[in-house]
Amino acid sequence: MKKLVKAVAVTMICALLTALTFTLSGCWDARELDTLAMVTGVGIDAIEGSDELLFSFQIGKVQQAAGGSSTQAEEKKPFAVMQVEEQGLMYAIKRLRNKTSRQLLLHHNQVLIISREVAERGVLAFLDAFVRERQMRTEIWVIVADGRADELLSEEMDQEKISGLGISIMLDDLIKISEVYDVQLQRFISNVISETSEPIAPVIKLIKRENSTEFSVDSFVIFKEGKAVGEFGIPLSRGVSWIKDYLKVFTVELPSEEGFATVEMSNFHNKMKADFTPEGAPLIKLNLKCDFEILEIQGFKGWNKEEISFHLEQVASKMIVDETNAIVDYCQSLDSDIFGFGTEYHKRHQKKWKTMKENWSEHFANLTMEVDAKASFIDEGKISDVLENTREKEREKK
Amino acid sequence: MFSFLVKKLNHILKSSKRPDESNNTEDAPKLISKSLLSNVEMMKKILGESSDIKYHDFLFGDKSQYAGLLVYIEGLADSKVITEGILTPILVHKNELFSEGEEMSIGSLKRTIICSGDILESGLQNEVVNACLSGKIVMFIEGAERALLISAKGWETRAVSEPQTESVVRGPREGFTENIRTNTSLIRRKIKSPLLRMEHMTLGKKTSTAINILYLEGVAKDEVLQILRQRLKNIDVDSILDAGYIEEYIEDDPRSIFSTVGYSEKPDVIAAKMLEGRIAIVVDGSPFVLTVPMLFIESFQTAEDYYVRPFYASLVRFLRLIAYLLSIFTVPTFITLTTYHQEFIPTTLLFTIANAREGTPFPVLIEALIMVFSFEILREAGLRLPRPVGQSISIVGALVMGDAAVAAGLVGAPIVIMVALSAVAGFTIPTQADSISIIRVAMMLIAAFLGGFGLAMGFIIMLIHLGKIKSFGVHYFGGLAPDYNQQDNFIRLSLLSMKKRPMNIVGEDVIRRGEINNEQDTGSGQ
Numbered sequence: 001m002k003k004l005v006k007a008v009a010v011t012m013i014c015a016l017l018t019a020l021t022f023t024l025s026g027c028w029d030a031r032e033l034d035t036l037a038m039v040t041g042v043g044i045d046a047i048e049g050s051d052e053l054l055f056s057f058q059i060g061k062v063q064q065a066a067g068g069s070s071t072q073a074e075e076k077k078p079f080a081v082m083q084v085e086e087q088g089l090m091y092a093i094k095r096l097r098n099k100t101s102r103q104l105l106l107h108h109n110q111v112l113i114i115s116r117e118v119a120e121r122g123v124l125a126f127l128d129a130f131v132r133e134r135q136m137r138t139e140i141w142v143i144v145a146d147g148r149a150d151e152l153l154s155e156e157m158d159q160e161k162i163s164g165l166g167i168s169i170m171l172d173d174l175i176k177i178s179e180v181y182d183v184q185l186q187r188f189i190s191n192v193i194s195e196t197s198e199p200i201a202p203v204i205k206l207i208k209r210e211n212s213t214e215f216s217v218d219s220f221v222i223f224k225e226g227k228a229v230g231e232f233g234i235p236l237s238r239g240v241s242w243i244k245d246y247l248k249v250f251t252v253e254l255p256s257e258e259g260f261a262t263v264e265m266s267n268f269h270n271k272m273k274a275d276f277t278p279e280g281a282p283l284i285k286l287n288l289k290c291d292f293e294i295l296e297i298q299g300f301k302g303w304n305k306e307e308i309s310f311h312l313e314q315v316a317s318k319m320i321v322d323e324t325n326a327i328v329d330y331c332q333s334l335d336s337d338i339f340g341f342g343t344e345y346h347k348r349h350q351k352k353w354k355t356m357k358e359n360w361s362e363h364f365a366n367l368t369m370e371v372d373a374k375a376s377f378i379d380e381g382k383i384s385d386v387l388e389n390t391r392e393k394e395r396e397k398k
Numbered sequence: 399m400f401s402f403l404v405k406k407l408n409h410i411l412k413s414s415k416r417p418d419e420s421n422n423t424e425d426a427p428k429l430i431s432k433s434l435l436s437n438v439e440m441m442k443k444i445l446g447e448s449s450d451i452k453y454h455d456f457l458f459g460d461k462s463q464y465a466g467l468l469v470y471i472e473g474l475a476d477s478k479v480i481t482e483g484i485l486t487p488i489l490v491h492k493n494e495l496f497s498e499g500e501e502m503s504i505g506s507l508k509r510t511i512i513c514s515g516d517i518l519e520s521g522l523q524n525e526v527v528n529a530c531l532s533g534k535i536v537m538f539i540e541g542a543e544r545a546l547l548i549s550a551k552g553w554e555t556r557a558v559s560e561p562q563t564e565s566v567v568r569g570p571r572e573g574f575t576e577n578i579r580t581n582t583s584l585i586r587r588k589i590k591s592p593l594l595r596m597e598h599m600t601l602g603k604k605t606s607t608a609i610n611i612l613y614l615e616g617v618a619k620d621e622v623l624q625i626l627r628q629r630l631k632n633i634d635v636d637s638i639l640d641a642g643y644i645e646e647y648i649e650d651d652p653r654s655i656f657s658t659v660g661y662s663e664k665p666d667v668i669a670a671k672m673l674e675g676r677i678a679i680v681v682d683g684s685p686f687v688l689t690v691p692m693l694f695i696e697s698f699q700t701a702e703d704y705y706v707r708p709f710y711a712s713l714v715r716f717l718r719l720i721a722y723l724l725s726i727f728t729v730p731t732f733i734t735l736t737t738y739h740q741e742f743i744p745t746t747l748l749f750t751i752a753n754a755r756e757g758t759p760f761p762v763l764i765e766a767l768i769m770v771f772s773f774e775i776l777r778e779a780g781l782r783l784p785r786p787v788g789q790s791i792s793i794v795g796a797l798v799m800g801d802a803a804v805a806a807g808l809v810g811a812p813i814v815i816m817v818a819l820s821a822v823a824g825f826t827i828p829t830q831a832d833s834i835s836i837i838r839v840a841m842m843l844i845a846a847f848l849g850g851f852g853l854a855m856g857f858i859i860m861l862i863h864l865g866k867i868k869s870f871g872v873h874y875f876g877g878l879a880p881d882y883n884q885q886d887n888f889i890r891l892s893l894l895s896m897k898k899r900p901m902n903i904v905g906e907d908v909i910r911r912g913e914i915n916n917e918q919d920t921g922s923g924q
Binding site: 029030031032033034036038040060062105107108110135137165 | 736737738740741745746748749751752753755756757758761762846849
């Protein structure tokens with residue numbers, strides 16, 4: 001009996017000691033949540049007259065939930081922005097630890113914001129850390145700031161207070177309505193390292209109003225070998241969407257002399273074929289079919305439903321062809337293959353590709369597009385005629 | 399150091415194993431004497447001077463030439479039987495019966511005079527004493543070598559009522575009582591088959607508790623029956639006060655935290671289990687009837703599953719399985735996610751959790767342990783307290799433990815939610831509730847030490863253990879293998895498709911139902 005008591009006592013003490021070792025010292029890689037600083041955005045700015053970069057980290061601050069002190073006089077920002085001047089990201093993070101009480105948690109980083117100046121200087125060098133470090137996710141958004149990157153990070157968004165989170169949610173949503181070609185880090189990197197393709201990145205512009213701050217996505221930056229070389233806005237960016245098969249639903253306005261219509265396009269069937277002209281120059285055949293339904297019509301005085309829908313089909317098809325050619329022309333002028341046409345030739349014409357890839361930029365400049373677009377009308381909404389016209393028709397009846 | 403520990407633990411564990419067969423040598427049986435006086439002396443010597451033991455002597459025969467003695471225990475023996483069944487016939491009709499000088503014998507008394515349905519003769523001292531103690535009336539006659547044991551049990555018992563633990567919305571509401579005969583009769587009423595067998599046994603040297611083994615001949619497996627009889631025979635203790643005593647003695651693996659003996663308070667459940675080939679053990683004095691062998695999946699089956707239509711029954715059973723996993727794994731998963739794998743938590747959720755964790759003084763494991771243990775304490779207190787005081791416990795539990803602890807910033811709100819969820823989920827599987835509590839704490843510690851990896855290992859170890867243990871030679875996980883007919887496991891199929899009894903527990907009589915001929919009904923629809 002004595003032995004048993006002894007054995008039990010020894011076991012208990014051992015168990016207690018083990019438990020204490022494991023729980024109280026914070027050993028191994030266990031990290032309590034209240035020792036971590038959650039990074040929600042990383043911004044990179046250039047420093048004038050220096051090779052070093054200004055790294056800004058947006059850290060989501062957690063409110064002091066305890067104590068029940070709800071009477072806070074003034075509402076503080078729910079995040080902090082910490083900045084370090086350093087050549088590389090990882091050492092910047094290390095130096096940042098000297099400044100904060102908490103360890104940075106990079107897993108939840110949402111955006112990488114590069115200032116336009118840095119984008120023009122080149123992004124390849126510092127992207128290394130983003131791909132190498134295990135904590136970094138490759139699903140983060142790569143964004144070019146129209147202005148300084150840290151400005152974007154230090155402003156609150158109207159709905160989502162933490163701008164890093166807000167931008168990521170906004171871009172996620174934009175993908176669904178096909179406004180933005182999806183430029184997450186993994187795709188950006190794979191385009192950067194591929195032989196011929198080049199990435200693009202959305203530009204976010206900060207517009208400060210009296211009562212609100214807007215983060216607006218209007219244009220995209222084209223990269224060439226890791227450096228920003230050009231920029232295009234909304235009508236051209238639609239051209240990217242037509243070529244890239246990422247479209248699901250797309251709302252466009254169709255202006256014509258007779259009237260104006262807003263339509264929602266859907267059911268896209270996108271067929272791209274890499275081919276050659278009789279002279280041997282590359283020829284991309286793009287066949288795009290889609291349906292549209294009318295969301296809004298104005299004008300078209302005296303037209304009936306069939307006439308309008310037929311007319312809109314024509315306008316829409318022509319618009320797709322025009323916009324596609326426009327963006328391809330623009331990219332050709334910059335010698336930046338953002339569409340991955342090179343990859344297409346690589347896939348389809350492997351033998352020829354071996355010789356083509358040597359001077360792809362030459363081939364790309366000579367490339368011609370043959371776009372065949374067909375938009376079909378499917379639905380006109382709750383009323384069939386233009387509201388302005390129905391009134392006149394009623395009068396005629398009487 | 400470690401080897402020492404292991405040795406000690408082994409020693410302790412071995413000593414807790416089921417006791418092996420041990421033959422207790424009995425003395426040669428003692429006979430009762432012919433003399434009434436010496437019998438009285440013998441009884442008084444064995445039973446001592448107890449105030450509830452009554453000795454009633456009387457003379458009978460036409461010339462009062464015979465002397466007799468009744469020994470019984472007041473409160474156990476029915477006084478009505480004594481007056482109307484024994485004394486009245488003997489004393490009132492003495493002239494008619496014993497007039498012609500006829501030789502009076504114990505046999506003729508038993509056969510012609512005493513009015514009782516159950517009379518035995520015995521000449522052995524210990525049998526006589528035991529009979530007296532179990533409520534029979536012992537009748538000694540001067541000059542007779544044997545005594546009459548007249549059954550006159552009449553004590554207060556609880557009426558058959560709705561069971562407290564297993565209530566149903568739809569289905570029979572009667573529950574077992576503490577009386578073994580009532581209980582066996584309740585089962586007999588459910589199964590009116592000549593194949594229903596009841597084997598009697600008395601266990602416990604001091605308590606002499608009556609135990610009945612009930613089974614359906616042919617439906618129950620012979621091997622299981624053999625093992626059960628053997629194990630019951632091997633029980634050598636002085637007391638059996640409840641079915642729980644038996645359960646612990648006949649388990650396959652007393653070291654396992656999983657119970658391998660089923661129990662129920664409802665006759666319909668026991669009958670259903672017996673019809674699937676299980677064997678019931680009814681213990682006198684306990685409203686819980688045990689069944690063996692027990693399968694793991696049995697914990698997730700309730701009586702009501704079979705009384706409602708299969709679709710809803712399947713949904714609820716699936717819910718129970720999920721609740722089982724939730725009950726064990728919510729708190730450990732929360733611990734491992736917040737201390738090791740923060741990247742698994744969606745960003746906005748992470749901020750919510752971090753907000754709640756901010757400013758709380760303890761590591762999340764300690765926080766969780768505080769909540770889990772205070773919940774277990776509250777539950778235990780709520781169970782033990784007299785009912786009128788129980789109200790205050792729930793107020794203390796809800797307000798002080800939950801609300802105030804969070805408001806004071808001692809624990810985070812998410813952990814309160816997690817603990818509450820896992821606790822409530824545990825109540826959906828009452829038979830596994832005790833093992834869940836233990837596994838939950840173990841998993842919490844593993845999760846805090848080793849993270850997600852440890853949690854996965856813990857789960858695998860738990861599965862290996864569950865796969866290893868057996869109940870009376872039947873695998874605990876029996877029937878869950880994919881090659882087995884899955885008609886009554888994770889989902890309950892229609893009764894129409896359950897043509898056979900569960901193959902792993904049933905004996906020879908496999909077929910549950912014959913073909914149903916519905917053709918007659920379909921034609922006469924007018």
